Amino acid sequence: MYEHEFHKRVRYAETDKMGYLYYGHYAKYYEIGRVEMLRSLDFTYREMEDELKVLMPVTSLKCRYVRPAYYDELLCIKTSLRELPGKFITFHVEIFNEKNKLVNGGTVRLCFVDSTSNKTVTAPAVLIQKLKPYFPDSETP
Amino acid sequence: MYEHEFHKRVRYAETDKMGYLYYGHYAKYYEIGRVEMLRSLDFTYREMEDELKVLMPVTSLKCRYVRPAYYDELLCIKTSLRELPGKFITFHVEIFNEKNKLVNGGTVRLCFVDSTSNKTVTAPAVLIQKLKPYFPDSETP
């Protein structure tokens, strides 16, 4: 298992007329969580796209909205991987407010696409290598 | 069952660097689908908020991303209700592209909150009345 935390503040642009963080913006918070998790492994999504020519389109998203998040709150995005990626990679996300109360929880699953052939591929070897130390009991998929 | 279709074009603002409709924007398409469905019943979300003092926060969202949607495509958002709302209301959404291929499918569940007391309530009677003709076999929840 690999886990990472990242903090992001709720901006006015993201609020709605209820005064809540609009429900559609959580997908962006999930994006930030997983990209910063990968960066913490010294693996950037930008380099994967530019150098490995691999894209990661989202294939499914699930979100539970537990309580509202409000303007200017500094939210904690907890992102975790529970298994090594293969054809897919699934990120588990929990978002907490400043009082450490759960605001939102969910999962997002992505696949890997070779941008040259436009075909799905398995996770890049370099990503597996960086993650393997955190999954000692896993066989390479 | 009550079903409604609404068309919306993919805007530049909504594309991402893959050239796809960004995955986080589908929640807004779902919002548009359900609001326009309610309007087709002569029931506006705006009036519900302003006159009945009832808000509808989202409690869960599920999305499957089947194929990409591209810039300037005129998407068809099909929204359906499969049962009368009670404490919750669940909208089923399917989004099709110009070739009538499924782009995205999912569900979004919302609850009803009295904005004066800030407590959850059941669906407003006026909404049930407008929907009832489409659910002849349902008992009032």
Added chain:
Amino acid sequence: MYEHEFHKRVRYAETDKMGYLYYGHYAKYYEIGRVEMLRSLDFTYREMEDELKVLMPVTSLKCRYVRPAYYDELLCIKTSLRELPGKFITFHVEIFNEKNKLVNGGTVRLCFVDSTSNKTVTAPAVLIQKLKPYFPDSETP
């Protein structure tokens, strides 16, 4: 002079905690205005990018916020061209609410870039041709 009107409804996703259409979303309304104006001339921005390999990055934006726009209002985006495009094209935009009161006014200027060479170019000939009947006294720039 060429003028075009297009209607767009304010969505929940676009409101902020003041209950206003967030000030940052007007740029998207301007985009919709100019793209639909071009479509009314039977010229689509999508084809220009795909077939002529010409992009139109924005070089400047000016906005005056006259009064708030509110949730669910059906706004009228009036877009006009006051001169034939050359190296640049300048769209004048006025946005009116349902009571025909001015909400927002501004201008946006874009240039033309050949996406193959990545160099700026003048407006595509086909666009000039479509616009010329509306500018009888203009010399071709």
Added chain:
Amino acid sequence: MYEHEFHKRVRYAETDKMGYLYYGHYAKYYEIGRVEMLRSLDFTYREMEDELKVLMPVTSLKCRYVRPAYYDELLCIKTSLRELPGKFITFHVEIFNEKNKLVNGGTVRLCFVDSTSNKTVTAPAVLIQKLKPYFPDSETP
């Protein structure tokens, strides 16, 4: 004069199909710049709204787009006040990329509105007090 710098990374959600930071998102960067500038003075916009009951709607925005910003770039938002606020407050913004090249420059002007009376007011005294040390030659407006 009071100046403040804040860093923000360009997210996938904010890119468009050209691969640029979409032109409409700069307004949000401007928002982040001014809110974080106020926070650096130990003055939060949230408290102003909640405790002083003062809102700050935007009255005008000017943006020059100098060069594109790209995905994952860590942009530096430089926000400055060149005079003490009175009925209006004008923020000057410059956004630089990782190579310290100017990406975007502009100004945004806001007014102050008492949310109880819905009337415009002058800048809150507490804000003037916090800013005054940086404007030694200014008379209180």
